[in-house]
Amino acid sequence: MHFLITGAAGFIGQLVAQTILNEEQYTVLLTDVIDPPIPEGVKYPQNAKILRADLCSAAESVVEKNLDAVYIFHGIMSSGSEENFELGMRVNVEATRSLLETLRKICPGVRVIYASSQAVYGRPVPDIVDESIRPTPESSYGAEKLICETLVNDYTRRGFIDGFSLRFPTVSIRPGKPTAAASSFLSGMIREPLKGQESVIPLQDRSFTSWVCSPRTLAGNLMHVLTVPSLSLPLHDRPINMPGTGVTIQEMIDALEKVGGKDKLKLIKEITDPAQEKILRSWANNFDNSKAYKMGFQQDPGFEQAVIDYKESLR
Amino acid sequence: MHFLITGAAGFIGQLVAQTILNEEQYTVLLTDVIDPPIPEGVKYPQNAKILRADLCSAAESVVEKNLDAVYIFHGIMSSGSEENFELGMRVNVEATRSLLETLRKICPGVRVIYASSQAVYGRPVPDIVDESIRPTPESSYGAEKLICETLVNDYTRRGFIDGFSLRFPTVSIRPGKPTAAASSFLSGMIREPLKGQESVIPLQDRSFTSWVCSPRTLAGNLMHVLTVPSLSLPLHDRPINMPGTGVTIQEMIDALEKVGGKDKLKLIKEITDPAQEKILRSWANNFDNSKAYKMGFQQDPGFEQAVIDYKESLR
Numbered sequence: 001m002h003f004l005i006t007g008a009a010g011f012i013g014q015l016v017a018q019t020i021l022n023e024e025q026y027t028v029l030l031t032d033v034i035d036p037p038i039p040e041g042v043k044y045p046q047n048a049k050i051l052r053a054d055l056c057s058a059a060e061s062v063v064e065k066n067l068d069a070v071y072i073f074h075g076i077m078s079s080g081s082e083e084n085f086e087l088g089m090r091v092n093v094e095a096t097r098s099l100l101e102t103l104r105k106i107c108p109g110v111r112v113i114y115a116s117s118q119a120v121y122g123r124p125v126p127d128i129v130d131e132s133i134r135p136t137p138e139s140s141y142g143a144e145k146l147i148c149e150t151l152v153n154d155y156t157r158r159g160f161i162d163g164f165s166l167r168f169p170t171v172s173i174r175p176g177k178p179t180a181a182a183s184s185f186l187s188g189m190i191r192e193p194l195k196g197q198e199s200v201i202p203l204q205d206r207s208f209t210s211w212v213c214s215p216r217t218l219a220g221n222l223m224h225v226l227t228v229p230s231l232s233l234p235l236h237d238r239p240i241n242m243p244g245t246g247v248t249i250q251e252m253i254d255a256l257e258k259v260g261g262k263d264k265l266k267l268i269k270e271i272t273d274p275a276q277e278k279i280l281r282s283w284a285n286n287f288d289n290s291k292a293y294k295m296g297f298q299q300d301p302g303f304e305q306a307v308i309d310y311k312e313s314l315r
Numbered sequence: 316m317h318f319l320i321t322g323a324a325g326f327i328g329q330l331v332a333q334t335i336l337n338e339e340q341y342t343v344l345l346t347d348v349i350d351p352p353i354p355e356g357v358k359y360p361q362n363a364k365i366l367r368a369d370l371c372s373a374a375e376s377v378v379e380k381n382l383d384a385v386y387i388f389h390g391i392m393s394s395g396s397e398e399n400f401e402l403g404m405r406v407n408v409e410a411t412r413s414l415l416e417t418l419r420k421i422c423p424g425v426r427v428i429y430a431s432s433q434a435v436y437g438r439p440v441p442d443i444v445d446e447s448i449r450p451t452p453e454s455s456y457g458a459e460k461l462i463c464e465t466l467v468n469d470y471t472r473r474g475f476i477d478g479f480s481l482r483f484p485t486v487s488i489r490p491g492k493p494t495a496a497a498s499s500f501l502s503g504m505i506r507e508p509l510k511g512q513e514s515v516i517p518l519q520d521r522s523f524t525s526w527v528c529s530p531r532t533l534a535g536n537l538m539h540v541l542t543v544p545s546l547s548l549p550l551h552d553r554p555i556n557m558p559g560t561g562v563t564i565q566e567m568i569d570a571l572e573k574v575g576g577k578d579k580l581k582l583i584k585e586i587t588d589p590a591q592e593k594i595l596r597s598w599a600n601n602f603d604n605s606k607a608y609k610m611g612f613q614q615d616p617g618f619e620q621a622v623i624d625y626k627e628s629l630r
Contacts, residue, residue: 085473122551134449136468138551143469147462153451154458158400236437236453 001226002066003028006055006099007074008036011174012115015219016071018042031055031062032074055095059102069111069226070103072096078119078141079180085140092144100151104160112163113225114152116145116239118211120167121284130288131241138282149239157236164225164233169213169244169287172303173310182279186210189252190307193267194260194314202273202280206250209285213244214306221297232295240297243289247303255304259311316541317381318343321370321414322389323351326489327430330534331386333357346370346377347389370410374417384426384541385418387411393434393456394495400455407459415466419475427478428540429467431460431554433526435482436599445603446556453597464554472551479540479548484528484559484602487618488625497594501525504567505622508582509575509629517588517595521565524600528559529621536612547610555612558604562618570619574626 003020007013008030014037020026021042030036031051038048053061055074074095081088096114103110121129122138137143145167152163174187178199185201192199221242233240256264293299300306318335322328323345329352335341336357345351346366353363368376370389389410396403411429418425436444437453452458460482467478489502493514500516507514536557548555571579608614615621 123549132449134447136549136552137465138472140469140473143465147465150452150458150462150465154455157453158455234438234451237451 001026001068002064004062004064004067004070005030005036006032006062006070006072007115008032009034010073011176011215012168012171012218012222013071013073014039015215016073016222017048019219019223021045021048029062029064055099056090059095059098060106063099063102063106065106067103067107067110069113070099070107071222072099072112072114075115075144076141077179077181078117078139079182081141081144082139088140088144092141093147096148097151100155100161104155108160109162111226111230112152112155112161113222114148114163114165116149116165116167117142118167118169118241118284118287120146120149120239123282125282125284128286128288129241129284131239131291153236153238156230156238162230163238164228165239166222166225167239167241168218169211169242171215171218172210172212173306174215175310175313182276183210186212186252189249189268190256190260190310193256193264194311196267198267198269201249201268201270202276203249204270204272206253207248208280209246209248210280210283211244211246211285211287212303212306213242213300214303214309216306216309217298217300218242221292224297228295240292240295241287241289243292243297243299244287245300245302246285252303255307258304259307316341316383317379319377319379319382319385320345320351321347321377321385321387322430323347324349325388326491326530327483327486327533327537328386328388329354330530331388331537332363334534334538336360336363344377344379370414371405374410374413375421378414378417378421380421382418382422382425384428385414385422386537387414387427387429390430390459391456392494392496393432393454394497396456396459397454403455403459407456408462411463412466415470415476419470423475424477426541426545427467427470427476428537429463429478429480431464431480431482432457433482433484433556433599433602435461435464435554438597440597440599443601443603444556444599446554446606468551468553471545471553477545478553479543480554481537481540482554482556483533484526484557486530486533487525487527488621489530490625490628497591498525501527501567504564504583505571505575505625508571508579509626511582513582513584516564516583516585517591518564519585519587521568522563523595524561524563525595525598526559526561526600526602527618527621528557528615529618529624531621531624532613532615533557536607539612543610555607555610556602556604558607558612558614559602560615560617561601567618570622573619574622 009032018039027047119142120135122136149165156163172186188199324347333354342362434457435450437451464480471478487501
């Protein structure tokens with residue numbers, strides 16, 4: 001199979017590229033606005049091609065006729081889309097639409113995996129969220145994701161592509177540095193202490209629950225979607241909430257202690273940031289993922305396993 | 316107050332222009348891709364300006380600094396958007412987004428009334444539909460309306476405009492000629508017999524129910540929205556289903572007989588068209604409009620009054 005990954009320099013892009021490049025029969029074109037690296041240590045690095053391209057102006061340069069599936073991962077993240085409205089609309093909506101148009105013309109019917117987000121949900125958030133709940137985004141990022149989901153639905157209904165929109169939970173634990181995202185601490189409160197560095201939790205409520213998914217589970221589900229029959233969903237309704245698990249701050253602290261040792265707890269500070277707390281408390285944190293399970297997507301084994309995975313990755 | 320109406324040559328555009336141009340204190344810029352007429356018989360025709368413009372390329376030419384409210388009525392209708400995908404996307408999505416961007420820059424915070432449609436709903440359609448139901452459009456027209464609703468929501472949340480998306484029921488009885496729309500017969504089965512012409516109902520089921528609204532009620536509600544406080548709805552959630560009434564084919568036939576006379580019934584043929592019947596049966600036909608009523612929008616008095624109105628308009 002031959003793949004295209006947009007936003008291939010990003011965390012999820014690299015994660016999927018790594019999985020693909022460990023299978024001999026897979027080839028992939030990695031594209032991004034910077035040169036995307038070929039993930040280190042993969043078995044078949046020669047099966048990757050690298051292409052630096054701006055999808056806003058040059059979607060045609062990245063689409064090859066022999067594509068079997070496309071992962072659309074490029075995008076401006078939530079804080080960036082809120083700060084720079086024009087940039088978010090251009091990259092998150094216009095570049096995606098331009099790519100879908102190009103795919104429709106060059107690879108009609110190709111499987112498209114669009115990375116959407118739980119940010120499509122906004123208030124009122126019900127106690128338990130599933131795909132029947134109406135998305136009412138409260139960020140430009142969420143609105144842009146919802147617009148692209150609507151495009152994927154209509155392009156699929158018309159047979160232009162064979163799309164799925166996967167709404168990702170917060171992915172934790174992510175490697176790398178803290179970001180401006182309100183969710184950044186959900187990785188940082190484990191990652192930084194394991195490195196011997198301080199990390200701040202922006203609210204003082206250990207019962208506060210977040211809906212998260214480990215990188216490993218998400219990567220597995222992103223490969224599984226290649227095998228899902230198109231008619232598993234109605235042709236005009238393609239979003240699926242990817243499985244996650246609800247985890248409290250106390251449970252995350254307990255996992256850090258168990259995997260990293262008690263001394264790491266001293267590196268965690270709980271200091272309320274009212275602005276961040278407001279954003280965090282507006283997010284849905286309890287999902288019914290039975291639709292995904294019926295389609296064979298896997299449940300996340302939970303946060304402690306994610307901490308173990310992350311610790312092992314540091315070796 | 317000074318208004319802009321896009322798609323001003325269309326039926327709803329002319330209806331609102333007529334209302335506006337009967338009030339001395341109102342002025343309006345009427346724009347369309349053809350020269351929009353000034354409705355005949357209005358009291359203050361001198362208060363209208365006419366501008367032919369293509370919003371796809373020249374949104375800036377139609378937006379004046381002193382606008383108090385904008386009615387966005389331009390668009391390719393449902394059958395046209397299904398037949399010509401590119402044209403529907405360009406006119407229904409891109410021209411609307413270009414207009415919103417221009418409004419944001421030239422008239423920040425302006426009241427925008429966006430004409431959406433019940434076509435945003437698709438299967439599964441629940442027994443009773445209200446604004447909490449998730450839209451799952453099954454036409455490109457419906458998808459394009461949903462995308463623009465999402466834009467209006469986000470532009471309003473950010474304070475760029477003060478928007479409302481009004482989802483119109485099928486407007487009946489419309490003057491003019493039959494169209495290719497599946498709903499065309501809902502006007503034609505009254506309009507044509509009153510003119511002494513034959514009309515075909517494309518299904519044989521007199522209990523079949525449609526959700527319709529008279530032109531007069533819709534026009535009244537389109538003026539009422541000017542007075543609705545912005546905070547009547549959450550800033551990120553601006554669609555409202557405009558009031559309609561459920562009417563069966565039998566009730567429509569009864570209204571024709573009562574208003575037009577028994578001899579008109581001979582001009583109605585019931586001949587099943589399976590393709591049209593399928594579309595018609597996929598539409599929601601029972602709404603809970605209590606959200607609109609709470610905001611002061613008026614209930615439609617029903618189909619018989621619409622027949623009386625139409626008959627009077629022929630004099």
